Amino acid sequence: DAKTTQPTSMDCAEGRAANLPCNHSTISGNEYVYWYRQIHSQGPQYIIHGLKNNETNEMASLIITEDRKSSTLILPHATLRDTAVYYCIVAGGSQGNLIFGKGTKLSVKP
C-alpha cells in the first residue's frame, strides 16, 4: 500500500475550519484515500473516503487533487470534541488493508 505523509500536529480555533493535509504521491489507480480519527482512549473512527472525486458527509469533506497525489480533510466548524489524532490512509480496493501511520494530532482550542 502507498505511504502517506501528514504533519505531526496542528492547532485549530474552536468554530473555525480545520484543514488537514495529506500527501500520497505514490498512490496507484485503484487505491482509495481513507480518513480515520482516534479520540484519546477510544478505537479509531471512520470519517470519510474517496477515490478521485471530492466527497462530503455529515462529519467532514474530503478534497482530492486532480493528480490524486494529495488530499485535504476539512472539518468545517471544529469543536473541542474534534481534538484527536487524524489518520490518512491509502489502500487498494480489492484486498488492501488499512495500515495506519502516525497521523496528525489535531488540537482544537477555545
Added chain:
Amino acid sequence: DAGVIQSPRHEVTEMGQEVTLRCKPISGHDYLFWYRQTMMRGLELLIYFNNNVPIDDSGMPEDRFSAKMPNASFSTLKIQPSEPRDSAVYFCASSPRGQGVRYGYTFGSGTRLTVV
C-alpha cells in the same frame, strides 16, 4: 446496533499466563481485523479474517499469538505465554460484505492489556 464488542476492557496478568481477548463483530460484517496499539509502534495489523477464514496473519508477532474465528459472531486472540512486552491496547474491527477496504471499518473500544 451495539457496534463491535470487545471483552474484557482491561486485563492485568502475570508474565507467563495465558490471555484470551474476545471480539463480537457487527452482524453481517464478513471481515474481522485484530490490531495492536503501543506508543512506540502505533497501530499494527495483526491478522484478519474473511468469512471466518484467516486470510493474512503476517502481522502476528510470534508463535505465542494465535487467533480464531469459530463462527461469524465471535473471534478470539490468545497469547500464551504472555510477556511484559505484549502490554498494549488490542483493537478488533469489522467491515461489511464486499471488498472490505471500500467500506469503513468499525472498531471496538479495545482491550487494554498489562502484563506484569
